[in-house]
Amino acid sequence: MTQIIKYQLNESDMPRQWYNIVADMPNKPAPALHPGTGQPAGPQDFAPLFPMNLIEQEVSTQRWIDIPEPVLAIYAQWRPSPLYRARRFEQALGTPAKIYFKYEGVSPSGSHKTNTAVAQAYYNKLAGTKRITTETGAGQWGSALSYACNIFGIPLKVYMVKVSFEQKPYRKNMMQIYGAEVVPSPTNATNAGRAILAQDPNSMGSLGIAISEAVEDAAPREDTKYTLGSVLNHVLLHQTIIGLEAQKQFKMAGDYPDVVIGCCGGGSNFAGIASPFLADKFAGKQVRLVGVEPTACPTLTKGHFHYDFGDAVCTTPLMPMYTLGHDFAPAGIHAGGLRYHGMAPIISQLKKDNLIEAYAYNQIECFQDAITFARAEGIIPAPESSHAIRHVVVEAQRAKEEGKERVILFNLSGHGHFDMSAYDKYLAGAIEDVPLPQSSLDASWEKIKGLPKVA
Ligand SMILES: *Cc1c(COP(=O)(O)O)cnc(C)c1O
DSSP: OOSOOEEOOOGGGSOSEEEOGGGGOSSOOOOOBOTTTOSBOOHHHHTTTSOHHHHHHHHOOOSEEEOOHHHHHHHTTTOSOOEEEOHHHHHHHTOSSEEEEEEGGGSTTSBTHHHHHHHHHHHHHHTTOOEEEEEESSSHHHHHHHHHHHHHTOOEEEEEEHHHHHHOHHHHHHHHHTTOEEEEESOSSSHHHHHHHHHOTTOOOOHHHHHHHHHHHHTTOTTEEEOOSSSSHHHHHHHHHHHHHHHHHHHHHTOOOSEEEEEOSSSHHHHHHHHHHHHHHHTTOOOEEEEEEETTSOHHHHOEEEEEESSTTSOSOEEEEEESOTTOOOOOOSOGGGOOSBOOHHHHHHHHTTSSEEEEEOHHHHHHHHHHHHHHHSOOBOHHHHHHHHHHHHHHHHHHHHTOOOEEEEEEOBBOTTOHHHHHHHHTTOOOOOOOOHHHHHHHHHTTTTSOOOO
């Protein structure tokens, strides 16, 4: 053996507990608020949407939470996921930095989302849920949940953001293969969808709108629950297996990261890789955590830390988070999974407390770096993940300028095999960086200014 390229744990080394960062946060996220009363929302307020076992995880402050055996058994299909040392990428960049990446594209649906999809389907099955609704942006969450619901025999209806439904027909097919029903959102079948279409008949949808539709479908029905692929505490919890494995793999490598990087849509894959390293940071270790978002939807870098609705038509509890305003409509960039107006309350609080950093990049520079990465490492990244890669390149170049070795870890949250139409456009020079005028940010902020401030 010459140089080691991948650090692969055995199945028996898989972490058997998730890490709940809330237990160790110096300031806990503020509670969600009931949209009617403005009072802290209790478990009962979430009960129409989620089974009680997941609500318990949502509000838990217990540091370690056991991963159920049936979930571990399904995880074993693709976990532990490999940690790679990206030696050819380092060479291509001519950097003294050591670049490692955790590859979540090995999951059956091709992204990290499968980690929480399996857990959520399992807990719903246990609670007797007969039907599930959800939204999907780029289609990654919808396909992960379709895979998981199929395993547990739960019928699933997916509201898919229309721009992605049209850009990514094969994601739709993937969900159908796993047995789910998929509709383009906004639809005419819900009040939320009809309200949006009345304003804009050509609406290409947004995650916020699709969430409204899936929630409206589930809330009044006894037999139906709703699931979310990001943002909520229990979703971030399920993703921590990524960082926990990475820590074990870094031990194998005899190394430790100076900086841990992940792209941020709702914040779950970033939280998944970053949280266990943040625990080290809380214990005094030097490590930087960096979330990366698109300039077209700059929630952490240009949003406000404020209470806001999680959906577009104001039906969810108010969440304490960085937000661009619930009716902010991001440009139709190709990283569909990063087009969400808010950020997970956990990630938002960590940013507010300066425990993490955030940067935003344009999509063209992200595609460029994704292609450099693909040519070096062979893996074609999801456009979402390419945002993390963009910042890896920035860190690697800085290391070069400073002549310093620097250990970089990033989460390659998914592969881009279903994003070929985006790459096709990029290769044809037909992708644009859409400017985001301050006036548009101001307009959506105006609409939420009157909502409660986070104390
Ligand atoms: C959904 C998705 C994201 C963004 O969601 P987070 O909750 O922020 O992780 C990032 N990468 C991929 C591949 C995705 O599918």
